[in-house]
Amino acid sequence: MGEGKFKRPEIIRPPSEWRSYYLPVTSGCSNHTCTFCNYYGKKLRLRPKEEVKEEIDALYMFKRHNVVLPGIDPLVYYLAMEWDCKRVFLQDGDALVYPYEDLLEVLRYLNEKFPEVERISCYATPQDLLRRTVGQLRALREQKLSLLYVGLESGSDEILQKVRKGVKAQDMIEASRKAKEAGIALSVTVILGLGGVDKSEEHAFETARVLSLMDPEYAAALTLMFVPGTPLYEDWKKGAFKPIDPFQSLRELRIIVENVNFSHCFFSSMHASNYVAIRGWLPEEKERMLKHLDALIERGDPSLLRPEYMRAL
Numbered sequence: 001m002g003e004g005k006f007k008r009p010e011i012i013r014p015p016s017e018w019r020s021y022y023l024p025v026t027s028g029c030s031n032h033t034c035t036f037c038n039y040y041g042k043k044l045r046l047r048p049k050e051e052v053k054e055e056i057d058a059l060y061m062f063k064r065h066n067v068v069l070p071g072i073d074p075l076v077y078y079l080a081m082e083w084d085c086k087r088v089f090l091q092d093g094d095a096l097v098y099p100y101e102d103l104l105e106v107l108r109y110l111n112e113k114f115p116e117v118e119r120i121s122c123y124a125t126p127q128d129l130l131r132r133t134v135g136q137l138r139a140l141r142e143q144k145l146s147l148l149y150v151g152l153e154s155g156s157d158e159i160l161q162k163v164r165k166g167v168k169a170q171d172m173i174e175a176s177r178k179a180k181e182a183g184i185a186l187s188v189t190v191i192l193g194l195g196g197v198d199k200s201e202e203h204a205f206e207t208a209r210v211l212s213l214m215d216p217e218y219a220a221a222l223t224l225m226f227v228p229g230t231p232l233y234e235d236w237k238k239g240a241f242k243p244i245d246p247f248q249s250l251r252e253l254r255i256i257v258e259n260v261n262f263s264h265c266f267f268s269s270m271h272a273s274n275y276v277a278i279r280g281w282l283p284e285e286k287e288r289m290l291k292h293l294d295a296l297i298e299r300g301d302p303s304l305l306r307p308e309y310m311r312a313l
Contacts, residue, residue: 137182155210
C-alpha cells in the first residue's frame with residue numbers, strides 16, 4: 001500500500017450517490033491491475049483514521065453550529081452545504097479494504113456525530129468481501145454500512161483473467177453470498193463490450209448466468225470505454241482488441257436482460273458510458289425493457305443512441 005501524505009482523491013462515485021457526502025478513507029484501489037480501469041497503476045493509500053475523524057468533527061461543527069474550522073480542506077464545506085445528513089459514501093475505489101477495526105471505529109464515530117445518517121455505502125472488491133468474516137460484515141452493517149458497489153465486469157472466467165480482475169466468477173458468487181448473509185445490499189456492475197467482438201456472446205450469456213447466481217438488489221450495465229494509459233487502451237490502439245459496435249452493445253444488453261433470473265432487482269443502464277438508458281425492476285418489467293431494446297435494435301438508427309462525444313466515465 002502506497003506511502004506518503006494522503007491526498008484527497010478525485011470524486012468518482014455511482015450515479016445514485018449524488019446526494020451523499022463523500023468521505024475519503026482511501027485513495028486508489030488495492031486491485032490496481034485491471035487492464036480497463038482508470039485506477040490502473042494507482043496504488044492504494046490509506047487515510048489515517050484520526051484524519052478521517054477530524055473531517056467528521058469539521059462536518060459536525062459546520063452542520064450543527066455553522067462553525068468553520070481552520071486547516072480543513074474547503075471542499076469539505078462545499079460538499080457539506082447541500083448535504084442533508086442522510087447518506088455517506090466512503091471513498092475511494094476500494095474503501096472496504098480499510099483495516100477492519102479502524103473502519104468500525106470510524107463508522108461508530110460518524111454515527112455518534114450524525115445519528116440521523118440512514119445509509120453508508122462504498123465501493124468494494126470481491127477480495128474485500130472474501131477476506132472478511134460474516135461476523136465482521138454484520139458488525140459493519142450494524143453501523144449502517146448497508147450498500148456495497150461491486151464490479152463483476154464479466155461472468156466469463158476467460159475474460160476476467162484477460163482483464164486481470166484477480167478473481168473468478170465463483171469468487172464473485174461467494175462474495176455476494178457473504179454480503180447477503182450479513183444483511184448488506186449489493187449493487188453489481190457489468191461492462192458491455194469487455195469481451196470484444198470475439199467473445200461478445202460468451203461475455204453476455206456468462207454475465208447473465210453469474211449475475212443471476214449473485215442475485216443482487218441492484219445491477220447496472222456500463223459500456224466499455226478506453227482509458228489512455230491502460231493496457232486495454234494500448235491493445236485497442238494496436239488492433240489486438242476489436243471492440244463491438246454500439247448496436248452490438250445493445251444486443252449484449254438484451255441478452256443479459258432476457259437471461260437474468262433475479263428475485264427482485266433494480267436493473268439500469270443509466271451510466272453516461274452507455275449508448276441507451278433503460279431501467280426497471282426485474283423480473284417484473286423484463287418484457288417492457290426487452291420491447292424497448294428490440295425496437296432500437298430493429299430500427300438500427302444511430303441518431304437514437306447517445307453520441308460518442310457525450311459518453312463519459
